[in-house]
Amino acid sequence: MILIAVGNTHTQIAHTEDGHDFLVERRPSSADIADVRAQLPPPWPRWLAQEPVYIGGVVPEREAAWRAQFAREQLCPWDPERFHALLPNAYRPPESLGFDRRCCLLAAAYDWPGRNLLVVDAGTAITLDLLAEGRFRGGRILPGLGLSLRALAQQTARLPELVPEDRTGDFGNSTQECLLLGVTAGAAAAVDAALLDGRRHYPDLDLLLTGGDAPLLRQRLGHGEVAPQLLLRGFFLLLQ
Ligand SMILES: Nc1ncnc2c1ncn2[C@@H]1O[C@H](COP(=O)(O)OP(=O)(O)OP(=O)(O)O)[C@@H](O)[C@H]1O
Numbered sequence: 001m002i003l004i005a006v007g008n009t010h011t012q013i014a015h016t017e018d019g020h021d022f023l024v025e026r027r028p029s030s031a032d033i034a035d036v037r038a039q040l041p042p043p044w045p046r047w048l049a050q051e052p053v054y055i056g057g058v059v060p061e062r063e064a065a066w067r068a069q070f071a072r073e074q075l076c077p078w079d080p081e082r083f084h085a086l087l088p089n090a091y092r093p094p095e096s097l098g099f100d101r102r103c104c105l106l107a108a109a110y111d112w113p114g115r116n117l118l119v120v121d122a123g124t125a126i127t128l129d130l131l132a133e134g135r136f137r138g139g140r141i142l143p144g145l146g147l148s149l150r151a152l153a154q155q156t157a158r159l160p161e162l163v164p165e166d167r168t169g170d171f172g173n174s175t176q177e178c179l180l181l182g183v184t185a186g187a188a189a190a191v192d193a194a195l196l197d198g199r200r201h202y203p204d205l206d207l208l209l210t211g212g213d214a215p216l217l218r219q220r221l222g223h224g225e226v227a228p229q230l231l232l233r234g235f236f237l238l239l240q
């Protein structure tokens with residue numbers, strides 16, 4: 001089957017047979033979809049013409065554009081509200097909880113059974129979602145690393161636009177170092193603060209990281225487990 005997960009910055013086009021191993025192509029979500037499809041290497045053209053396709057995401061207009069790429073027989077409908085039957089929660093209104101957050105939470109609940117986890121998805125936005133005693137307990141939404149850097153560059157005269165990268169040390173002695181350290185150490189501190197807050201209720205709370213900036217955050221934090229395919233795994237589980 002084909003899973004297409006549309007994020008605000010990147011779209012993952014994934015092929016899986018068993019829901020464990022995923023072959024993934026990542027493309028900017030803003031790219032022309034017909035071009036993306038035409039440029040995928042073999043055996044993608046055959047897969048995209050023959051296999052059942054499931055589309056989900058957090059950008060409705062882009063999801064609709066992907067849907068328009070496929071024959072009606074190939075497109076499989078699925079029920080996003082099934083999440084709420086699988087993982088009890090008090091999110092209101094229920095339908096507003098982001099697709100990516102649902103997927104990551106569901107995968108965490110199924111693949112780390114019985115564990116209390118802070119599920120962190122570091123993409124365009126960073127979401128910190130608390131999974132404890134079999135329930136989604138609530139979360140936090142922060143600007144992502146790339147977004148923070150872009151916003152700082154756009155709203156100031158003298159800050160350059162940088163892409164996130166690792167910097168060792170705690171305090172910078174150049175504009176670049178100050179920006180990179182400020183944004184990465186700031187996000188890492190936000191993760192640690194959420195862990196501390198969560199551990200007041202759930203002392204055995206552990207950290208699970210995914211998303212484009214998960215490796216960078218993990219490096220800065222010095223702890224936490226990185227699960228690169230958490231979203232796709234959860235998308236697959238949501239369809240079962
Ligand atoms: N063109 C771009 N615009 C914004 N961020 C980019 C771009 N290219 C790479 N990035 C990096 O990607 C991060 C955004 O997350 P990325 O898209 O890699 O992960 P994701 O989990 O797939 O996110 P999303 O689902 O929000 O698209 C940014 O913080 C930045 O480091």
Ligand SMILES: CC(C)(CO)[C@@H](O)C(=O)NCCC(=O)O
Binds near residue numbers: 098099
């Ligand atoms: C928070 C983001 C942007 C993270 O990708 C996404 O999950 C989203 O658009 N969510 C909808 C709002 C919500 O989750 O409450």
Ligand SMILES: [K+]
Binds near residue numbers: 100121122124125211
């Ligand atoms: K994301």
